[in-house]
Amino acid sequence: MTDATRQTLLGSLPTSFDTGPEWLRALRGRAAEALREQGLPTKRTEAWRFTPVRSVVSAEFSRDDRGVPSLASSLPEGVTARSLRQVLQAEPELLEGRLDLGGAPTHFAALNTALFSDGLWIDVPAGTIVERPIELTHAIPTSSDSSVVYPRVLITLGDNAELTLIETYAGTEVGPLTNSVVEVDLSCNARMSHARIHENAGLQVGRVDVRQDTDSTYRSTVVTLGGALLRFDVRCMLQGKGAECQLDGAYLVEGDDHVDHHTTVEHQASHCRSAQTYRGIVSGKGTAVFDGLVVVHRDAQKTEAHQENRNLLLSETATVHTKPHLEIDADDVICSHGVTVGALDEDQLFYLRARGIPEDLAHSMLTYAFLESIVDRVSHEPTRARMREALLARMPHREEIRGVT
Amino acid sequence: MLKIENLHVEVDGKPILKGIDLEVGVGQVHALMGPNGSGKSTLSYVLAGRDGYDVTKGRVLYKGKDLLEMAPELRAAEGLFLGFQYPVAIPGVSNIYFLKAALNAIRAHRGEEPLDAIDFMKLSKEKAALVELPDELTKRAVNDGFSGGEKKRNEIFQMAILEPSLAVLDETDSGLDIDALKVVAKGVNAMRSPERSMLVITHYQRLLDHIVPDVVHVLIDGRIVRSGDKDLAKQLEEKGYSEVRDAPQL
Ligand SMILES: Nc1ncnc2c1ncn2[C@@H]1O[C@H](COP(=O)(O)OP(=O)(O)OP(=O)(O)O)[C@@H](O)[C@H]1O
Ligand SMILES: [Mg+2]
Numbered sequence: 262m263t264d265a266t267r268q269t270l271l272g273s274l275p276t277s278f279d280t281g282p283e284w285l286r287a288l289r290g291r292a293a294e295a296l297r298e299q300g301l302p303t304k305r306t307e308a309w310r311f312t313p314v315r316s317v318v319s320a321e322f323s324r325d326d327r328g329v330p331s332l333a334s335s336l337p338e339g340v341t342a343r344s345l346r347q348v349l350q351a352e353p354e355l356l357e358g359r360l361d362l363g364g365a366p367t368h369f370a371a372l373n374t375a376l377f378s379d380g381l382w383i384d385v386p387a388g389t390i391v392e393r394p395i396e397l398t399h400a401i402p403t404s405s406d407s408s409v410v411y412p413r414v415l416i417t418l419g420d421n422a423e424l425t426l427i428e429t430y431a432g433t434e435v436g437p438l439t440n441s442v443v444e445v446d447l448s449c450n451a452r453m454s455h456a457r458i459h460e461n462a463g464l465q466v467g468r469v470d471v472r473q474d475t476d477s478t479y480r481s482t483v484v485t486l487g488g489a490l491l492r493f494d495v496r497c498m499l500q501g502k503g504a505e506c507q508l509d510g511a512y513l514v515e516g517d518d519h520v521d522h523h524t525t526v527e528h529q530a531s532h533c534r535s536a537q538t539y540r541g542i543v544s545g546k547g548t549a550v551f552d553g554l555v556v557v558h559r560d561a562q563k564t565e566a567h568q569e570n571r572n573l574l575l576s577e578t579a580t581v582h583t584k585p586h587l588e589i590d591a592d593d594v595i596c597s598h599g600v601t602v603g604a605l606d607e608d609q610l611f612y613l614r615a616r617g618i619p620e621d622l623a624h625s626m627l628t629y630a631f632l633e634s635i636v637d638r639v640s641h642e643p644t645r646a647r648m649r650e651a652l653l654a655r656m657p658h659r660e661e662i663r664g665v666t
Numbered sequence: 667m668l669k670i671e672n673l674h675v676e677v678d679g680k681p682i683l684k685g686i687d688l689e690v691g692v693g694q695v696h697a698l699m700g701p702n703g704s705g706k707s708t709l710s711y712v713l714a715g716r717d718g719y720d721v722t723k724g725r726v727l728y729k730g731k732d733l734l735e736m737a738p739e740l741r742a743a744e745g746l747f748l749g750f751q752y753p754v755a756i757p758g759v760s761n762i763y764f765l766k767a768a769l770n771a772i773r774a775h776r777g778e779e780p781l782d783a784i785d786f787m788k789l790s791k792e793k794a795a796l797v798e799l800p801d802e803l804t805k806r807a808v809n810d811g812f813s814g815g816e817k818k819r820n821e822i823f824q825m826a827i828l829e830p831s832l833a834v835l836d837e838t839d840s841g842l843d844i845d846a847l848k849v850v851a852k853g854v855n856a857m858r859s860p861e862r863s864m865l866v867i868t869h870y871q872r873l874l875d876h877i878v879p880d881v882v883h884v885l886i887d888g889r890i891v892r893s894g895d896k897d898l899a900k901q902l903e904e905k906g907y908s909e910v911r912d913a914p915q916l
Pocket of ligand 2: 707708836837
């Protein structure tokens, strides 16, 4: 089902939505309406200030409906993975209220909501503990140089359920645009580890919205290896008391790539904890953006929220924009944030060289160790190994530094 | 082994070393003493090739070659070792991995085969035992969370593995308790050989009780003001630097 007509993203919005259940038509209608009113972001849109999407907004794309995520692993017992399209046809009531977890979508997410044609719904019923990870791949079509795909994934975990999800986004072409939305709904005491690898992601705008109920835990590790233009947002809404999220990220930006990570943690209930740790290496003419926001709502007493973003700039033409910010409306909270942007540590470099390690190898060792410390926090060993290999594949001296950490 | 001739060094335009002459013969152990800020570490860094030091005059010959022309890693590959006064922590880089990479880089320079993981582990165990460095520390990230004394022991452990021809040990004794001092001295002494030279920088006679030097030099304000045998260190301990400096050279 490839629509060969090329249109701008906004131009591709239909004037009315005629298929699917009533609530979905309304949801899509609202998303389209919001888009018509607000348009897609520009440089003047605060949250998109550093993301150069102008060329994407004005470009013409053709819809490619093959861009649905696919399961790369067999499904563990007890878990269901169903096509969104099929559920929407057969039992639409199951999805009502679950495709706008994050509230009214805006910008690219609204576009996805209005236009996605299929996707996946992975459900882990209450009490089900999935030990083996589920893997999703989003292969970006390369046939047409200017297609757009709208991957859509919904993950629901019942009470006490546990899941490890690995998502990989890969593609080598600059032309196609991936505009993905992943929504995660964690019930009481559910735990999810979410690993996400962006490899050569081309043009990519993606977001993950997570709604967390009481005592649930969400751990996300994002590894971004380049991207002509990559914008990734993750947002956790801590709605139940005692919920926890840990958002980690590592990015490696080279050439004239632009890689942009935004995190939002909303502390809406008391006794919740959040920690964000993003680290990046930027070289060449690359640009990296980190924007981390923690919002502590008035009733969210006993909140603990930490934020850290550290960057290594390896060339004079590389750029980092980093902005951790806190909006705190409660008084009994522990919050911290820290940012660094710097070069490799000269003393460390000299120490290694003084022991006989050639300068370029010492360089690779230190840069790899810097990012690997993020990957090292992933508890699932095979996932960790995968991420390490993905990182190593981008590093000079990969064989020699494999065991460095 | 090492021949320093009229070495003048500036940092940020400020003269620190003001004409050093020093010759360390093959197999000799020299001690370098001197008050805080006299330039001892500066000399050790210049020898190891750290950036930021301007050599304005003089030269340094190492095994007959112009040392100052070489990159730091080449100096190490040629057998120079610096035991740092303040070893830096390198989070994320495992001590043992880093040492293996260092040893194999040096071996490659000598045209030798790299040591495989098993042989390296054996070597590492043996040398760690020599300086009584717990196994757990050899595996941790380089100096990360090491106590002051553990860092110094780690330096000697590294020296024992890399088997340099010339070891410059910058205050390897500072921060060590009495027992640790003995252990480190034992490690250093075990490394003494007719082919290996050492330049031991220290403030204290007590290290030199264990590592008996052939020659002792006194560095004050960027100049070597006195050189003598091991008794010079004893005099320093008793009389202090100013008196020794002002006494006529015997
Ligand atoms: N990077 C630098 N910038 C400015 N001054 C420096 C720098 N490095 C060394 N110096 C100065 O050079 C002088 C010699 O320092 P050095 O560290 O060599 O002394 P030292 O003899 O090793 O002293 P200590 O016994 O305290 O270790 C000092 O006055 C010090 O402040
Ligand atoms: Mg010193």
